[in-house]
Amino acid sequence: MRYIAAKTADEAAGLLVDEPGLARILAGGTDLLVQLKSGLVEPDLVVDIKNIPGIRDVTPENGGFRIGAAVSAAELGEHKGVLALWPGVVEGVELIGSTQVQGRATMVGNLCNGSPAGDAVPGLVAANATVRITGPGGSRDCPVLDIPAGPGKTTLAKGEIITSVFLPARPENASDAYLRFIPRTEMDIGVASAGVSLELAADGAISAARVALGAVAPKVLLVADAATAIVGSKLEDGALAALAKACEAACNPIDDKRGTIEFRTRTAGVLARRAALIAYQRAGGSK
Amino acid sequence: MKSIHVTTTVNGEPAEFICTPDETLLDVLRNRLGLTGSKEGCGTGDCGACSVTVNGRLVCSCLVLGAEAEGAEITTIEGMASGEALHPLQRHFIESAALQCGICTPGILVAAKALLEQNPDPSDSEIRYWLAGNLCRCTGYDKIINAVKSAAAEMRSN
Ligand SMILES: Cc1cc2nc3c(=O)[nH]c(=O)nc-3n(C[C@H](O)[C@H](O)[C@H](O)COP(=O)(O)OP(=O)(O)OC[C@H]3O[C@@H](n4cnc5c(N)ncnc54)[C@H](O)[C@@H]3O)c2cc1C
Ligand code: FES
Ligand code: FES
Numbered sequence: 001m002r003y004i005a006a007k008t009a010d011e012a013a014g015l016l017v018d019e020p021g022l023a024r025i026l027a028g029g030t031d032l033l034v035q036l037k038s039g040l041v042e043p044d045l046v047v048d049i050k051n052i053p054g055i056r057d058v059t060p061e062n063g064g065f066r067i068g069a070a071v072s073a074a075e076l077g078e079h080k081g082v083l084a085l086w087p088g089v090v091e092g093v094e095l096i097g098s099t100q101v102q103g104r105a106t107m108v109g110n111l112c113n114g115s116p117a118g119d120a121v122p123g124l125v126a127a128n129a130t131v132r133i134t135g136p137g138g139s140r141d142c143p144v145l146d147i148p149a150g151p152g153k154t155t156l157a158k159g160e161i162i163t164s165v166f167l168p169a170r171p172e173n174a175s176d177a178y179l180r181f182i183p184r185t186e187m188d189i190g191v192a193s194a195g196v197s198l199e200l201a202a203d204g205a206i207s208a209a210r211v212a213l214g215a216v217a218p219k220v221l222l223v224a225d226a227a228t229a230i231v232g233s234k235l236e237d238g239a240l241a242a243l244a245k246a247c248e249a250a251c252n253p254i255d256d257k258r259g260t261i262e263f264r265t266r267t268a269g270v271l272a273r274r275a276a277l278i279a280y281q282r283a284g285g286s287k
Numbered sequence: 288m289k290s291i292h293v294t295t296t297v298n299g300e301p302a303e304f305i306c307t308p309d310e311t312l313l314d315v316l317r318n319r320l321g322l323t324g325s326k327e328g329c330g331t332g333d334c335g336a337c338s339v340t341v342n343g344r345l346v347c348s349c350l351v352l353g354a355e356a357e358g359a360e361i362t363t364i365e366g367m368a369s370g371e372a373l374h375p376l377q378r379h380f381i382e383s384a385a386l387q388c389g390i391c392t393p394g395i396l397v398a399a400k401a402l403l404e405q406n407p408d409p410s411d412s413e414i415r416y417w418l419a420g421n422l423c424r425c426t427g428y429d430k431i432i433n434a435v436k437s438a439a440a441e442m443r444s445n
Binding site: 001002003005026028029030033034036037038046048050072074097098099100101103104185186187 | 288289291308309311330331332333335338341344345346347349350351352354355357398401402416417418419420421
């Protein structure tokens with residue numbers, strides 16, 4: 001194995017493209033190092049991206065924020081602007097691991113590791129976040145939803161690296177929330193999770209919604225029917241029941257000792273309902 | 288595997304070492320720099336026995352490559368006491384009997400110090416959440432939490 005700390009994104013992309021063997025990008029390393037040690041991956045080349053200028057910066061852009069791919073969870077959690085605009089995204093990222101893991105883990109690493117249970121991902125999908133990608137063919141933007149391709153897999157081509165995540169601007173009465181279920185209170189893998197982002201009209205009715213579910217399918221789900229179920233409502237009981245039902249209908253989870261299919265499916269609906277209520281309150285809707 | 292030459296700072300002192308690309312910072316500290324205070328409990332980020340700070344951030348040194356230490360500032364448990372004078376956290380861990388075998392203790396001390404630097408008066412639940420990534424198999428957590436609290440109180444009064 002060779003280790004190279006790339007000085008630019010283009011250099012990193014070039015190194016990855018030219019590597020005939022197995023290559024891996026290193027961000028926080030909290031997934032990659034565990035995989036290296038267990039022998040799950042044996043890369044010929046590891047390209048550290050943390051020294052690329054700007055890749056650890058959070059920058060305001062068009063009323064939203066551009067977050068460098070190597071910004072750690074701890075750094076993101078300390079950013080008051082991002083926390084105020086997208087609290088649901090930040091709370092998902094802050095659920096990842098312990099204080100020590102937070103010091104290193106990145107949300108892009110969480111996304112690119114490809115776990116269906118990645119805690120950063122549903123919040124980003126609900127937020128309609130996009131990533132900026134540098135690759136051999138130049139630069140492109142892509143919705144976060146289109147990056148996962150199934151457990152451990154992404155749609156990124158050889159040589160492509162994500163350099164930043166963009167969280168867009170949002171109107172005044174809008175907010176989001178993320179909830180997950182784990183058997184413990186800390187340091188565990190989600191059994192089901194939900195991210196909900198809402199915009200409210202002046203009268204408090206929901207004017208736009210995005211509902212994303214984690215850990216209940218081979219990759220994150222954006223559930224359009226769940227959004228439809230609550231748009232126009234003020235989260236009355238009927239709308240919440242329809243939301244949960246739409247979420248349950250979308251689930252296609254695994255069955256294992258941590259959660260049966262029935263349990264994961266029910267829980268996803270319950271979490272979506274609760275996350276919607278939290279997002280609604282944060283957006284200024286009263287209930 | 289080609290060796291890498293790394294120049295870094297450990298506990299305020301310049302340090303240099305040679306390591307292989309797959310060697311972790313924990314391995315480097317213990318095997319190349321002779322700093323065996325940081326322990327390996329799991330090697331996978333779960334136990335916190337290897338806790339150090341890198342550029343002021345608390346991390347698991349078992350999940351950092353030695354090569355990543357280039358140009359960084361590292362602090363370890365060995366940098367905690369000043370000469371013979373123990374850090375208040377160290378003293379209170381002894382006085383409160385907050386350790387038995389001691390394997391988890393260096394990591395917990397390094398983590399608790401990082402907590403008190405940003406929050407001098409943490410609540411019980413803030414301490415428990417902050418230390419959730421530090422596992423202890425013998426002492427029981429109450430004594431550890433109490434030791435952190437009494438050290439914090441002493442540090443606030445100074
Ligand atoms: C003790 C412990 C507890 C954990 N708890 C949780 C948890 O509660 N929830 C959770 O979701 N995860 C958890 N994790 C997993 C892990 O911490 C997260 O997935 C983390 O966000 C990964 O980020 P990273 O920067 O460390 O990724 P890395 O390990 O650096 O990278 C992960 C993968 O993504 C690729 N990659 C990284 N950056 C890029 C990029 N910019 N462009 C393209 N590809 C890239 C890498 O090549 C690698 O394949 C835990 C891990 C540990 C060790
Ligand atoms: S040895 Fe590093 S966390 Fe256990
Ligand atoms: S004192 Fe033995 S593990 Fe904590």
